[in-house]
Amino acid sequence: MNRSANSILILGNPGSRRATEARSFLDSSAELKNLGTEVVWENIFETDRVEARPDRVLIVGGDGTVRLAVNWLQQQDWQCPVAIIPAGTGNNLCKGLGFPLDLEQSLKIALHGEGSRSIDTISISADGEDWGQMLQITSTGLPAKVTHRFDRWRKFPLIKHPVRWLGDSFYRLLALQTLLMETRRNRSARIIIDGEELETFGPAVFVANEATIGGGFTPCPKANLSDGLLDLCVLPKVSYFEAFSLFREISAGRHLDRFPEVVYRQGREVTLIQESHPVLVDGDVLGAPEVLELRVVPAGLQLITD
Structure with a gap:
């Protein structure tokens, strides 16, 4: 995961107030702008498929949005690294994983993180x-x-x-x-x-x-x-x-x-x-x-x- 990202797909729920606030933060973030990377936002409720495989996927939202985004990703024809930007009420998954809840720290890991962790899911x-x-x-x-x-x-x-x-x-x-x-x-x-x-x-x-x-x-x-x-x-x-x-x-x-x-x-x-x-x-x-x-x-x- 050392290679730089040329394209980033961000998945979110625009109906969420906290996710909307997180998007405003990300849109104005110098961290994201300075990458010179193509950034595409998609609404998981309106977009069924994305043909081009991004280098990284960022999920912006709370626990429910993360679940929906993971299921959305299951329908795609490609796989790529996934990061979570916590923007929900509880953010229990990020807490359980020991991930930071701060938007700025989460974004740094999402953009520059070089490690990965496998977690189980439930059918x-x-x-x-x-x-x-x-x-x-x-x-x-x-x-x-x-x-x-x-x-x-x-x-x-x-x-x-x-x-x-x-x-x-x-x-x-x-x-x-x-x-x-x-x-x-x-x-x-x-x-x-x-x-x-x-x-x-x-x-x-x-x-x-x-x-x-x-x-x-x-x-x-x-x-x-x-x-x-x-x-x-x-x-x-x-x-x-x-x-x-x-x-x-x-x-x-x-x-x-x-x-x-x-x-x-x-x-x-x-x-x-x-x-x-x-x-x-x-x-x-x-x-x-x-x-x-x-x-x-x-x-x-x-x-x-x-």
Whole structure:
């Protein structure tokens, strides 16, 4: 990856406020201008294919945009090094990888980084429909409800700016409120992981490639982006008073030690069977399937590093 880039393709979501701000920064960046390199911006929602292979691809956005961009790249006839410019609410993937969240530092790595790192991806389908690839974590139950409410609040005209400014803190407040006040906190699910069948009942199921989720929670503390495994975590049914403790322990990733009722497994393939309910995939609430099938794809993505 030592050769200089003659062409750079930048993928983004212009509907995102933070991505728009990041684009303004990149467009005015002397770092980018001084390269003398052809730079092309593409909207992943409007452009299906790019014929000419670029030397590098920069994905500008948050976790959801990164997932969409990776699936967009899967449809192209070429492969090339990929870098992430974090411009989302959580940016959990970059945090999990130890990548800088600062735009200027991220751009330097994206343009001049000479190293690479392979990470696993996850193939996901819902009710038999191929949903492509995901990178981090999918969950059902309360996390999908919390994220749906968070997205609704941050679009509400009177408070959207405070909500965006508070970010993880507001998400955590919604999570605690939902855990305590939701009338139907627990749901049944049948899970098959590498042939082992589990009957579960609790407020949330997580299948992860990376340890964290929005709000700074760590439901799958053993998850590793490069170990070729999926991590399954099922939270147990808890009382009103135990919910406070569970909330605290998940925040610190200590729930596996403090709550022996937590179901935790690692494997390569997971099938989740539930009643129709929304699912959270890399930060986005998608559909309401009854059957989710997930399979790890070892070293499915190569990322530029410094």
